[in-house]
Amino acid sequence: MQLTLWTYEGPPHIGAMRIATAMDGLHYVLHAPQGDTYADLLFTMIERRNARPPVTYTTFQARDLGGDTAELFKTAAADAYERFKPQAMIVGASCTAELIQDDPGGLAKALALPVPVIPLELPSYQKKENWGASETFYQIVRALCVPRRDAAANPRSCNILGPTALGFRHRDDLAEISRLLERMGVTINVVAPLDATPDDIRRIPEASFNVVLYPETAETAGRWLERNCKQPMTSIVPIGVSATRDFIAQVASLAGLDADAADKAGASRLPWYSRSVDSTYLTGKRVFIFGDATHALAAARIAREELGFEVVGLGTYSREFARPVREAAARLGLEALITDDYLEVEAKVAELQPELVLGTQMERHIAKKLGFPCAVISAPVHVQDFPARYSPQMGFEGANVIFDSWVHPLMMGLEEHLLHMFRGDFEFNDKAAASHLGAGATKPAEPAPPPPGPTQGGWAAEAEKELQKIPFFVRGKARRNTERFAAERGIALITIETLYDAKAHYSR
Numbered sequence: 001m002q003l004t005l006w007t008y009e010g011p012p013h014i015g016a017m018r019i020a021t022a023m024d025g026l027h028y029v030l031h032a033p034q035g036d037t038y039a040d041l042l043f044t045m046i047e048r049r050n051a052r053p054p055v056t057y058t059t060f061q062a063r064d065l066g067g068d069t070a071e072l073f074k075t076a077a078a079d080a081y082e083r084f085k086p087q088a089m090i091v092g093a094s095c096t097a098e099l100i101q102d103d104p105g106g107l108a109k110a111l112a113l114p115v116p117v118i119p120l121e122l123p124s125y126q127k128k129e130n131w132g133a134s135e136t137f138y139q140i141v142r143a144l145c146v147p148r149r150d151a152a153a154n155p156r157s158c159n160i161l162g163p164t165a166l167g168f169r170h171r172d173d174l175a176e177i178s179r180l181l182e183r184m185g186v187t188i189n190v191v192a193p194l195d196a197t198p199d200d201i202r203r204i205p206e207a208s209f210n211v212v213l214y215p216e217t218a219e220t221a222g223r224w225l226e227r228n229c230k231q232p233m234t235s236i237v238p239i240g241v242s243a244t245r246d247f248i249a250q251v252a253s254l255a256g257l258d259a260d261a262a263d264k265a266g267a268s269r270l271p272w273y274s275r276s277v278d279s280t281y282l283t284g285k286r287v288f289i290f291g292d293a294t295h296a297l298a299a300a301r302i303a304r305e306e307l308g309f310e311v312v313g314l315g316t317y318s319r320e321f322a323r324p325v326r327e328a329a330a331r332l333g334l335e336a337l338i339t340d341d342y343l344e345v346e347a348k349v350a351e352l353q354p355e356l357v358l359g360t361q362m363e364r365h366i367a368k369k370l371g372f373p374c375a376v377i378s379a380p381v382h383v384q385d386f387p388a389r390y391s392p393q394m395g396f397e398g399a400n401v402i403f404d405s406w407v408h409p410l411m412m413g414l415e416e417h418l419l420h421m422f423r424g425d426f427e428f429n430d431k432a433a434a435s436h437l438g439a440g441a442t443k444p445a446e447p448a449p450p451p452p453g454p455t456q457g458g459w460a461a462e463a464e465k466e467l468q469k470i471p472f473f474v475r476g477k478a479r480r481n482t483e484r485f486a487a488e489r490g491i492a493l494i495t496i497e498t499l500y501d502a503k504a505h506y507s508r
Helices: 011-020 034-046 062-066 067-082 104-111 129-144 170-184 198-200 215-228 239-256 270-275 277-282 291-304 319-331 342-352 361-370 397-422 463-466 471-489 494-508
Strands: 028-033 056-057 088-093 117-119 156-161 189-191 211-212 286-291 310-316 356-359 374-376
Touching: 011 034, 011 056, 011 129, 011 215, 028 067, 028 104, 034 056, 056 067, 067 088, 067 104, 088 104, 088 129, 104 117, 117 129, 129 198, 129 215, 156 170, 156 215, 156 239, 170 189, 170 215, 170 239, 170 397, 189 198, 211 215, 211 239, 215 291, 215 310, 215 319, 239 291, 239 397, 270 397, 270 463, 286 291, 286 342, 286 361, 291 310, 291 319, 291 397, 310 319, 310 342, 342 361, 356 361, 356 397, 374 397, 463 471, 463 494, 471 494
Parallel strands: 028 056, 028 088, 088 117, 156 189, 156 211, 286 310, 286 356, 356 374
Antiparallel strands: none
16 A cells, blocks of 8 residues: 555445445445545535435444454444345445454344345455446346346347446436437346446346446456356447447447448537648647546547547556556557556656646646646546536547547637737736736736746757747647757757757758
């Protein structure tokens, strides 16, 4: 375990909470000390749910460690059943309670409750949140599903597996893909775990195949169903126009539909927008991508194939999915960054100097600190990434949302450059305050100009000042070209003359 200021994932019992909170009729009894109840805030404050998670904590304190903490758990589990009357229960321990080794599964079994009680073994010091969510969903499916002995009644029926509580745009993704499948003529049997009950889980084997939207949480359960219930599963995540069309073709194949279903299922504005005249200045933008494996892989494909960006960095904190990320990075001629240390990510971003950062809320903070445009593409996210508006990432409408989310930060660079160009105007001069602050607002004092002479990195102060006149969305490229030009000619100090000589050289 590593002490850190930020973390990409919580301990595995947080993943179990995401499954329990997503479902109805399921209750989670968590053996945990008083301090571990902080997790409720993730759902009520960050996701803005209107009810607290269906979790009962034993909340033992330091003075209880000298007594019978096992009896505390048994009492909490029995009380939870009597109060909530769930269809099923899951039981486990938090990372702190794991150390006292009370065996919640065995203790709950001894109570002989009249509902299924599913024990969770979540090693808090070896695994993390997404693995915990995946393992919890797998154990629930394994405990409640009875493999069917005959073929599905409807060969065009499917289950949608993967969406959870606290997931990045999961509810909107689910709505978008549900509509897409319905337009194709595919019947949705069960959606799980989001809004599913334990009784719904039992009905999963009635479908013909499974649509796995989020491999991090549903691939393990999907593979078990494939082996034991003879249900094939999709392997393509429909994020981006190309991936959505590939997904439609795969679903059509599994459901026995016509191959032209993709042409009837919908369309996106992204392909035309990315080719339009006002978007041509986006071509070749250098982009750094980091997030969970599903969204990072999808972002890399969209960036390169659909928007014409150059991917200069690709990574994930999902160690269980490191292999496909490494393979994708190798196809791009890169070495994947596999880490859960945000400081390593920050150092890589600073080294690569990208023109756009696509990542989690932590990459947003990093990009803001370093002065790069950024868009959030993956959990972990903060409250602003649970918008009230409809904002999916999947399907054709998701591709429209992605285009807007990624391109607008770059377009704001153009707007800032125009403001800089017209800074002599009475409304936009350097002494004018921001218009939205009102007439009485005053602008904070500007920092003192740098002293003349050389600056760190081999740039003369005058050359650095001249470089700032270049729009920031191409400033990084101008800096790199100039430094390369100077290095090739053995120039130690970059002056204004060097800057313009480099510009003339690379404009040929």
